């Protein structure tokens with residue numbers, strides 16, 4: 001089954017988010033566990049978590065993944081932020097488990113000038129510190145590929161592999177098409193897509209690919225610009241997405257749209273475009 005969905009709001013509660021996803025026509029979805037621009041978590045009532053779990057089991061919208069907040073940074077050299085990040089990570093992991101979900105999508109982190117190696121090693125160290133709770137709660141952390149803007153790490157597959165290889169956790173990966181393209185992997189062409197997936201497989205392994213963030217890219221190849229565009233309206237283009245959506249290594253991986261909110265196109269319309277490109 002084709003798993004395609006969008007990021008849905010939890011502003012009316014977790015259980016409502018599933019209804020929202022269903023109304024949009026999602027067969028998978030992504031949520032935040034709390035306001036992504038805040039460090040504070042609202043504790044979910046047991047009853048609401050139960051309602052959510054029941055609905056999740058009933059509806060064929062799977063998986064629903066949780067994306068971490070925008071504030072966390074496992075690679076930060078700032079002690080204060082790092083402490084808050086580790087605390088927030090534990091809360092995120094708890095929330096994922098409480099909702100009966102499995103996947104937590106995280107951005108590896110930004111070193112903010114401390115240096116790439118140092119940043120990567122701190123990420124590894126942090127994940128190893130969290131490994132007990134991650135394993136206990138049966139959560140799987142998915143590292144997201146980044147565009148490499150600023151000092152963000154995870155913009156090439158070798159960095160992801162370095163983290164994975166040095167962590168005692170079964171980490172997965174979220175492949176963001178906009179980020180990967182902006183980072184310099186030319187997935188817009190057939191040849192480029194094949195080469196990129198081969199590189200990914202060699203470094204990380206396709207078996208670790210658990211989620212795709214399906215976004216076109218406003219920025220050019222290698223621009224390091226993290227600006228999402230509607231499917232087919234950006235640099236990857238319609239033909240690029242037709243190949244991505246149907247590629248045998250990608251077609252069975254759940255795809256989540258994180259396309260812009262503007263008057264040009266709605267989520268429902270982006271899903272329709274994606275479905276129109278899908279071949280049986």
Ligand SMILES: [Zn+2]
Pocket residue numbers: 067105107144
């Ligand atoms: Zn993300």
Ligand SMILES: [Zn+2]
Pocket residue numbers: 176178179226227228
């Ligand atoms: Zn992005």
